[in-house]
Amino acid sequence: MAWINENYLKLKAGYLFPEISRRVEKFSRENPDKKIIRMGIGDVTKPLVASVVRAFEEGVREMATAATFRGYGPEQGYAFLRELVAQWDYQSRGVQISADDIFISDGSKCDTGNILEIFGNQNKIGICDPVYPVYVDSAVMGGRTGAVQENGYFDGLYYLPCGEESHFLPKIPEQKLDLVFLCFPNNPTGQTATREYLTQWVDYARENDCILLYDAAYEAFIRDVEIPHSIFEIPGAKSVAMEFRSFSKTAGFTGTRCAFTVVPQELEARNSQGEKFPIRPLWSRRQTTKFNGVSYPVQKAAAAVYSTEGRKEVAEVIDYYLENARIMKASLLRMGFTVYGGKNAPYIWLKTLRGMKSWEFFDLLLKEAGVVGTPGAGFGPAGEGFFRLSAFAERESVEEGLLRISKIQ
Numbered sequence: 001m002a003w004i005n006e007n008y009l010k011l012k013a014g015y016l017f018p019e020i021s022r023r024v025e026k027f028s029r030e031n032p033d034k035k036i037i038r039m040g041i042g043d044v045t046k047p048l049v050a051s052v053v054r055a056f057e058e059g060v061r062e063m064a065t066a067a068t069f070r071g072y073g074p075e076q077g078y079a080f081l082r083e084l085v086a087q088w089d090y091q092s093r094g095v096q097i098s099a100d101d102i103f104i105s106d107g108s109k110c111d112t113g114n115i116l117e118i119f120g121n122q123n124k125i126g127i128c129d130p131v132y133p134v135y136v137d138s139a140v141m142g143g144r145t146g147a148v149q150e151n152g153y154f155d156g157l158y159y160l161p162c163g164e165e166s167h168f169l170p171k172i173p174e175q176k177l178d179l180v181f182l183c184f185p186n187n188p189t190g191q192t193a194t195r196e197y198l199t200q201w202v203d204y205a206r207e208n209d210c211i212l213l214y215d216a217a218y219e220a221f222i223r224d225v226e227i228p229h230s231i232f233e234i235p236g237a238k239s240v241a242m243e244f245r246s247f248s249k250t251a252g253f254t255g256t257r258c259a260f261t262v263v264p265q266e267l268e269a270r271n272s273q274g275e276k277f278p279i280r281p282l283w284s285r286r287q288t289t290k291f292n293g294v295s296y297p298v299q300k301a302a303a304a305v306y307s308t309e310g311r312k313e314v315a316e317v318i319d320y321y322l323e324n325a326r327i328m329k330a331s332l333l334r335m336g337f338t339v340y341g342g343k344n345a346p347y348i349w350l351k352t353l354r355g356m357k358s359w360e361f362f363d364l365l366l367k368e369a370g371v372v373g374t375p376g377a378g379f380g381p382a383g384e385g386f387f388r389l390s391a392f393a394e395r396e397s398v399e400e401g402l403l404r405i406s407k408i409q
């Protein structure tokens, strides 16, 4: 009989969002007449915008004709898309990232989960708490941790608590870490990072030979001109960071799947003899072996996001979600909740009622209001006592959900 990867047994609960779905489905089965309002998983509700749909259709039609049909695409992604990304997401902001630094993929979840494969198991990995659970769970699956402790922390990971007192920003570590996952605008707290704060991280990384794994999946929600959209806007970051970006929340691609990871040519790490190696060829080797690229019509659809019309259309959709977030935050504050996030970010991070445990509050909201959110404890021990609401919803659901929550109060 074959042996299992026992690291999976260290993961006590199921993955957070399927666990929420399981509880919601059970509740719906038992209460078939109750209309559920979903503000749990950060999944978009608005359809793909017109210019994206047109490009998608064109891509499919090209696949239907022998003269324009395409089989396997380049593993790193079509140059037409990588060039647009480099131009619009970086060069237009004065950041010298080239198309060669960009790897198109089918999601930032996959990329942030897979990235550790190219790094040795001896690395000290810094993890914020609360955090997007993929970073932790992938580290556990890859055998980079010991067992989970009573406090919910895995042995072998270096946790960076992000509580209310530190404005949900991790303190710059005093010890030397080799890899640190950062995410801004943050999932789950909705906190953003200023240029000064990110500069401290880049300085830390340069002084400590550390690599920052920077998840910027929500950068499109930044409206404040002072807030950087990319870690590469910080001088010196190209030799100490890689960045994960996605079309999921930017352009409604959660079901369509397209994202990209930026690995600058300058980024290096060492082997056990201390010799330096560039990271980019390793990620390229990993992707070309285990990934065959994103489909041509999807990449063509993603390219349309950068057209004049596409940029305008997707900005309008983001404005809609941001307005949801503004309404939610204002209304919850009026109800007397302590509320964070919801500005330059699609997530609202609130304190539970009367210091309730966050899963208890989840059950209360589901039973009393039929509203689904995400318990803060699902993002890590420091999320206990907090709750995340997602602004990815239709306006009338948001209003109805808030009304129902106000009645619980």
Ligand code: MLT
Binding pocket: 040, 041, 042, 043, 109, 132, 187
């Ligand atoms: C979330 O709700 O945290 C996101 O949907 C997760 C994701 O993008 O994978």
